[in-house]
Amino acid sequence: xxxxxxxxxxxxxxxxxxxxxxxxxxxxxxxxxxxxxxxxxxxxxxxxxxxxxxxxxxxxxxxxxxxxxxxxxxxxxxxxxxxxxxxxxxxxxxxxxxxxxxxxxxxxxxxxxxxxxxxxxxxxxxxxxxxxxxxxxxxxxxxxxxxxxxxxxxxxxxxxxxxxxxxxxxxxxxxxxxxxxxxxxxxxxxxxxxxxxxxxxxxxxxxxxxxxxxxxxxxxxxxxxxxxxxxxxxxxxxxxxxxxxxxxxxxxxxxxxxxxxxxxxxxxxxxxxxxxxxxxxxxxxxxxxxxxxxxxxxxxxxxxxxxxxxxxxxxxxxxxxxxxx
Amino acid sequence: xxxxxxxxxxxxxxxxxxxxxxxxxxxxxxxxxxxxxxxxxxxxxxxxxxxxxxxxxxxxxxxxxxxxxxxxxxxxxxxxxxxxxxxxxxxxxxxxxxxxxxxxxxxxxxxxxxxxxxxxxxxxxxxxxxxxxxxxxxxxxxxxxxxxxxxxxxxxxxxxxxxxxxxxxxxxxxxxxxxxxxxxxxxxxxxxxxxxxxxxxxxxxxxxxxxxxxxxxxxxxxxxxxxxxxxxxxxxxxxxxxxxxxxxxxxxxxxxxxxxxxxxxxxxxxxxxxxxxxxxxxxxxxxxxxxxxxxxxxxxxxxxxxxxxxxxxxxxxxxxxxxxxxxxxxxxxxxxxxxxxxxxxxxxxxxxxxxxxxxxxxxxxxxxxxxxxxxxxxxxxxxxxxxxxxxxxxxxxxxxxxxxxxxxxxxxxxxxxxxxxxxxxxxxxxxxxxxxxxxxxxxxxxxxxxxxxxxxxxxxxxxxxxxxxxxxxxxxxxxxxxxxxxxxxxxxxxxxxxxxxxxxxxxxxxxxxxxxxxxxxxxxxxxxxxxxxxxxxxxxxxxxxxxxxxxxxxxxxxxxxxxxxxxxxxxxxxxxxxxxxxxxxxxxxxxxxxxxxxxxxxxxxxxxxxxxxxxxxxxxxxxxxxx
Numbered sequence: 001x002x003x004x005x006x007x008x009x010x011x012x013x014x015x016x017x018x019x020x021x022x023x024x025x026x027x028x029x030x031x032x033x034x035x036x037x038x039x040x041x042x043x044x045x046x047x048x049x050x051x052x053x054x055x056x057x058x059x060x061x062x063x064x065x066x067x068x069x070x071x072x073x074x075x076x077x078x079x080x081x082x083x084x085x086x087x088x089x090x091x092x093x094x095x096x097x098x099x100x101x102x103x104x105x106x107x108x109x110x111x112x113x114x115x116x117x118x119x120x121x122x123x124x125x126x127x128x129x130x131x132x133x134x135x136x137x138x139x140x141x142x143x144x145x146x147x148x149x150x151x152x153x154x155x156x157x158x159x160x161x162x163x164x165x166x167x168x169x170x171x172x173x174x175x176x177x178x179x180x181x182x183x184x185x186x187x188x189x190x191x192x193x194x195x196x197x198x199x200x201x202x203x204x205x206x207x208x209x210x211x212x213x214x215x216x217x218x219x220x221x222x223x224x225x226x227x228x229x230x231x232x233x234x235x236x237x238x239x240x241x242x243x244x245x246x247x248x249x250x251x252x253x254x255x256x257x258x259x260x261x262x263x264x265x266x267x268x269x270x271x272x273x274x275x276x277x278x279x280x281x282x283x284x285x286x287x288x289x290x291x292x293x294x295x296x297x298x299x300x301x302x303x304x305x306x307x308x309x310x311x312x313x314x315x316x317x318x319x320x321x322x323x324x325x
Numbered sequence: 326x327x328x329x330x331x332x333x334x335x336x337x338x339x340x341x342x343x344x345x346x347x348x349x350x351x352x353x354x355x356x357x358x359x360x361x362x363x364x365x366x367x368x369x370x371x372x373x374x375x376x377x378x379x380x381x382x383x384x385x386x387x388x389x390x391x392x393x394x395x396x397x398x399x400x401x402x403x404x405x406x407x408x409x410x411x412x413x414x415x416x417x418x419x420x421x422x423x424x425x426x427x428x429x430x431x432x433x434x435x436x437x438x439x440x441x442x443x444x445x446x447x448x449x450x451x452x453x454x455x456x457x458x459x460x461x462x463x464x465x466x467x468x469x470x471x472x473x474x475x476x477x478x479x480x481x482x483x484x485x486x487x488x489x490x491x492x493x494x495x496x497x498x499x500x501x502x503x504x505x506x507x508x509x510x511x512x513x514x515x516x517x518x519x520x521x522x523x524x525x526x527x528x529x530x531x532x533x534x535x536x537x538x539x540x541x542x543x544x545x546x547x548x549x550x551x552x553x554x555x556x557x558x559x560x561x562x563x564x565x566x567x568x569x570x571x572x573x574x575x576x577x578x579x580x581x582x583x584x585x586x587x588x589x590x591x592x593x594x595x596x597x598x599x600x601x602x603x604x605x606x607x608x609x610x611x612x613x614x615x616x617x618x619x620x621x622x623x624x625x626x627x628x629x630x631x632x633x634x635x636x637x638x639x640x641x642x643x644x645x646x647x648x649x650x651x652x653x654x655x656x657x658x659x660x661x662x663x664x665x666x667x668x669x670x671x672x673x674x675x676x677x678x679x680x681x682x683x684x685x686x687x688x689x690x691x692x693x694x695x696x697x698x699x700x701x702x703x704x705x706x707x708x709x710x711x712x713x714x715x716x717x718x719x720x721x722x723x724x725x726x727x728x729x730x731x732x733x734x735x736x737x738x739x740x741x742x743x744x745x746x747x748x749x750x751x752x753x754x755x756x757x758x759x760x761x762x763x764x765x766x767x768x769x770x771x772x773x774x775x776x777x778x779x780x781x782x783x784x785x786x787x788x789x790x791x792x793x794x795x796x797x798x799x800x801x802x803x804x805x806x807x808x809x810x811x812x813x814x815x816x817x818x819x820x821x822x823x824x825x826x827x828x829x830x831x832x833x834x835x836x837x838x839x840x841x842x843x844x845x846x847x848x849x850x851x852x853x854x855x856x857x858x859x860x861x862x863x864x865x866x867x868x869x870x871x872x873x874x875x876x877x878x879x880x881x882x883x884x885x886x887x888x889x890x891x892x893x894x895x896x897x898x899x900x901x902x903x904x905x906x907x908x909x910x911x912x913x914x915x916x917x918x919x920x921x922x923x924x925x926x927x928x929x930x931x932x933x934x935x936x937x938x939x940x941x942x943x944x945x946x947x948x949x950x951x952x
Contacts, residue, residue, distance in 0.1 A: 007632055017381045018708040021700055022469045024632055047714060054384055054710045077360050077409045102387055155485035182742065278364035279725075282357065282718030287749070290470065300470075301743065309750065311722050314736050316750025325470075 006182050012105065016056055016087030027297030032058050032105075034296035035125060039063045039115045039142075040132025043075025043276040044160045047285020048130060048292070053099045059107035060099065061126070062092040063115050075087050075160075075276040082107045120145055126220075128154040128292055133232045136200075136222050143170055143196040154295045155196070158288050159218075161233070162272025162312035165284035166218050169291060169303055170195055176298045193243070193305050194322040202321050204254035212317045214308040217261045220247050221269050240270055269311075287316070343727055345369040347435040347460075349422050351398040352376065353708050354441030354465055356386045357717030359402055363410040365721055371435070373418040373427065374399040376627075379669060385710035423450050425839035426855045428859060429771065432458035437724050440464045441717070443706070452477065452485035453842050456765050461727045463720050469707040470742035472716040476723050476735040476755055478751050479765065487759035503582060506591060508685050508693055512702050515680035516666045519574060520673060522555055524653055524664035528669055557654065567650035571600050571643070575683050595687045603643045622656050624648035625674045625695065633695040636678070637688050646679035646794075668703025677702050715740050719750070761786040772856040774873035775864075776830040776838045781808055788856075789845055802835060807843075830858075 008016070008025060012032070020028050024106055034057045038045055041064040053060060066072060068091055073079035078095040090225070092110035093219075099108045123129065123145045131142055139157050146153040147170075155170040170193045177186045204216060224246045227234055235243075251258045287307055294300040306319040346367060349360060351374035362370060376398050378389045388405035389398070397419035406415060420426070432438065432454045440462065442448050448464065455477065462477040464485055477484050500506070501514050550857040554573065557566050579597035584591065624645045629638060637645065649672055653661055657672065666673055678698035685692050699705065719738050726734050736752035744751075758765055772788060781800065785808065789798045800808040808822050830837035837843070839860045846853040856875070864872045 013633060014380045015383045016382075018705065019384050019710075020696075021705060021707040022709050050387055051710050051714060054387055056384070057876055073409070075364055077416035078362060080408045081411045101390065103383075149725065279361050279718035279721035281364075282361045282714045282721075283750070286572035286711040286713075289714070290709070293711070303749070307749065313751065314719075314722065314738055315748060316740075318744060318747040320747075 011058070014213065015103075015105070016320040019055060019194050021273045022145055023293070023297055023299050027161065027293075027299040028056065030297045030299075031293060032056050034127045034292075035059045035061075036292065036296075037061045037063065037126040037129045038132070039130070040134065041066075041072070041076060041078070041095050042132045042160070043157055043278060043281035044165065044284045044288070045130065045132040046078045046095060047281050048158065048288040049099055050102060051285060051289025053103045053106050053108065055289070056103065057106055057292075059109070060096075061109055061111050062096050062099075063111045063113070063118075064092040064095070065090045065112065065114060067091065068094050071274075074200060075278045075281050080179060086258055116141070120148070120288060123153065124151075126153055127151070128296060129156070130288065130292070131155075131157040131242050135232055136148070136226050139168075140200075146170070147172060147195055154292065156288055156292065157196070158284055159232075160276040160280050160284055161218070161269050162275055163222075163280055164214055164218070164269065164275050165280050165307075165309045167284060167288055167291075167303075167307040168196060168199070169305050169307075171192065171295055171302060171304075174298075174302060176294070176300065176302065177267075178299075178301045189301070191302065191304055198323050199305060199321045202323055204251075204256045204260070205276065206324075207321070212303070212306075212308040212319055213261045213265055214310060215306060215319055215321070217265045218260070218308075220250050220266070223250065235270050236273055237267065237271050277311060280309065283309055283316070326425075330858075341366050341725070341728055342368040344436040345371070345434060345825050346724065347371045347373070347432070347438045348441065349373050349438065349447070350441035350443065351388075351417075352382065352441060352443060353385050353713040354467065354717055354720075355398070356388045356402055357710075358441050358720055359388070359406050359415075361717050362724075363406055363413050363722045365725070367413070369414045371380065371416045372399045372403060373422045374402075375421040376393075378553070381669070385708055385713055387710065423603050423840055425860070427454070428839050429454065429458045429471075429857060432460055435460055437727050438462045439720055439724060441720075443464075444716060449486055449599040450840075450842075451855055453855065453857070454840075455479070456484055457771070457855075461732070463723045463727070465716050467708065467712045467716050467740075469709065470712055470740070472712045472740035473738065474716055474719040474723060475737045476727070476732075478727070478735070480758065481732060482735070482755035484762060484765035487756070487762040487765060497606055503588060505684065505688050505690065506697055508681060508690055508698075511681040511684040511688070511690065512677060512698060514684060515677040516702050519680045520664065520666055520677060520796055523570065523650065524661050526663050532859050563651040563654035564647070566654065567647045568600055570648060570650065571598075574680075575687060576600075579687055595689070595867065598683060598687055600641075600643065604640060614929045621671045622804060623671045624652055624679075627652070629911055635694050636694045637682065639683070639692075642679045642682040642692065645675055646683060649676040649679060666702065668699060668705060674699045674702065712740060715750070770854060771859055771876045771878070772843070772873065773859045773861045774830075775862060776836070776858065777859045779830050779873060780827050781830075782826045784843075784873070787873060788875050792875050801844040801846070802833075802837065802841060805835065807833075 008020075008028065012028070013020075016028055017145050036052060036059065038049055039059060041049075041062060049060060049062070068079055068089060072091055076091075076095070078098040079091070080094075090110060090112070092112075096108045096110040099106070123142070129142060129146060131139060134142075143155050143157075143224065146155045152172050152174070154174075156167065158167045159165070171191065173190065173192050175188065175190045178189055179185070180187045200219075207215075220237070221243070222232065224230075224243050225235060227246070228242075244263065247261070247266060249257055251260065268294065284307075287303070287309075291303050294302045302320055304320055306321055307316065308319065309316045326945065344367065346362065346369070348355060348362070348370060351359065351372055355372070355374065359370065359372065374397070377395050378386070378393045378398055378401060380391065380394055382389055382398075383391060386398075388402045393401045399417035399419050403415040403417040407413065418427075438451060438455050438460050438494070440448060442451070452462060452464070456479050459479055461479075462485065464475045464477060466473055475485070476482055496510060496513060500510055502519070504516065505511050524822055555570065557563075561569075575598040577597070579595050583594060583597070622635065625631075625633075627648055628641070628644055630641060630645070652672055653664075664673065666677065668674065675695065678693075678695045681698060681702075682692040693701075719740075722734055723738075726732065735755060737755050738865070739751045739753070741751060760766055772784070774784070785798060785800075789800070797810045798808065799806065799810070806818075807825055814822075825833070835841075837858055839858060841858045843856040843858060844853060845856060861874075864874070
């Protein structure tokens, strides 16, 4: 059947009515074919999954073998109370069950095994990959694998640390339709994205003065964790002296002043450790969900290529970090 | 849990588990908000929502399933959340927030009120209750990718009503009845006039007949059988009725309208549509006998028109019109005579779409699909889960600031679709209260009386004149005038006010009971204030001999000694003003679509004295709209 004349089922039309009024039938049809992989069921990832399953993506695969603990469910509402008593059930399985219930029209499955154990070919089965909290090296690795595939795989990595959230997006080359502001007409546009690694290579000294301080602070923290051999988020206030020393070196290497980031921000991130403030998860999860919907439906201008939110000042800021070509 | 302790420390939140919060609305924003509140650690939540669950909610109201359709939103939301946080106390009220039970004392028990509402009327009501109870309010709204969160703290920030709200869209009567130029005009005609005339309460149908021209120059005389015409005649089957009505409203009425040459001097002349021309012998209406799908009676299902996105041909519109009229008479006869348009009523939407399209075709206006027409007729707000989730998160962050006494840090936040610059979420400082806001500029007063026996005459004498020192009071309930004094009042209004004077408050068209706010104004004194009515059965005969008690900060009122006012002052200009404006205010109302603010929205206080009465006279309040 010609995809453009393919009708939505009566059930789809009824359930998706209000959102079709936002993005149209064509976008809904494209969305219903998207295969999405999600890695790491943190609070913000749970929010994201809820949003894209409700919207009606085609399929969702969850990877997270960790056990269901109180800590794992602190900001994750996909874990129901009686689930925590289950033995040998993984977090991914528990979350998948809730998500299936949210929208039976979406295929949701839990994939056993760690993401590191997956062969390269595994990634080719998806149209979009969302990485929850992960080390810098894992982000680089998965992003590279995405870029190697013949078809475009949209890549997102999202994390919430206490009151702060961050998102990175790589859509490689993305063609989309968007309404032009002046006459409200649909126009065809294209955006090119740098890879994760390329964006890391951009020198801090070359970035605009008003770049979000969270960008530098979070990079420093993640590099610190990796260097120290910590799991992401496994830090505390006690690490402050070491982190400040690390920060000083980073600033020297990047030839920027140490005052670029106030000490209080680094301290705040350390204190947060691995915790996520639920309203910040809701906000970030909402943004990732909406960005994934835009990318999969090829409708609407997507975010490029970083987003930062801090509940402290309430600002949600987009930063474009790309090498000058 | 150490995690939450750590976070609470960061946010300076101590003891939010002890705070009691009120959520109004368990819909798109409400579901997200309830979830985020309990995850954040709130333990005591009251939830009010009068709605029941619809299938079209399921794409974003994630606490609901298909099996819950028809059940109370508040109650199902509570149960769903208890599944992941069983210990939390959630009190679900399946009720209208305007009910008597939710009086000022009810509001006073909460630390903060959080709104996730879908209509202006309820928002205004909650705003007033929060002002009266002195409880901070976090207000929100979304449309598609746009959203906003605002904070309203009495005396510190502007209240929800400090800024004028966009007026409901209205169309001049003659545009609807005689000279439509856009499809929306035809839809309003189909919904408010045609549907109401055929299937609505005959007593409720306005004086606007389904009639093509105004009587401005007497070219069209009143048809004496107009009222009877739309009755089914004895022995007439539904098909014959449908065909007779078709030729009348799309054919004969247009022919009659065309006789009024003046109307068409500068306009395209409409083409009358008669059934024999639209559907020829070969186009005999064939139905497949399946007039319902999943229990819904549907004309398009019966005719095999499957794609709601497709614009029907003129022939198909005619078929749907005839079929829907027949289905109403044959399968939904119980509703005939009392039908009110509802966007979730498939058959009513089909009738409206077909009737609007046929009329549009007559007038050379492009037709639209069922899907689009439904959106226009139902004022359906575009709604997605992601914006609601983001907005709910922002509401909780503002609530946390309020509860940790950091109200200076509270912000109004816009969620925008196309950021100007790089701000996707844009916090803006809240404005100060508008000193001219009639809702929050004065300390609201509470008027306790027995609403079963009290009358306007008593209140005017004992309270308004004696206690408030008002000489020429204007009393309003919402946008309805209940009393006016002065010389320049039209006769019919004088009669209306006199009739109300000795009526018991509970017997008013909109009963005056607990929770109702009466607005008292006096143009001479440039005075206005709000009276929050509270019902009380008994009064102490010695201490409260008047049988009604007014409380509040009377000293702060800007009234002066009533005796100092001239007793017979000339009527004010404002009054003359509305007398003139009223002459031509017959408008057909459709509900307003709330405009979510966008980046760079200019916020200025209205300098002119626009608020009081003149613009709100006879403006019907909006009906709830979907979030």
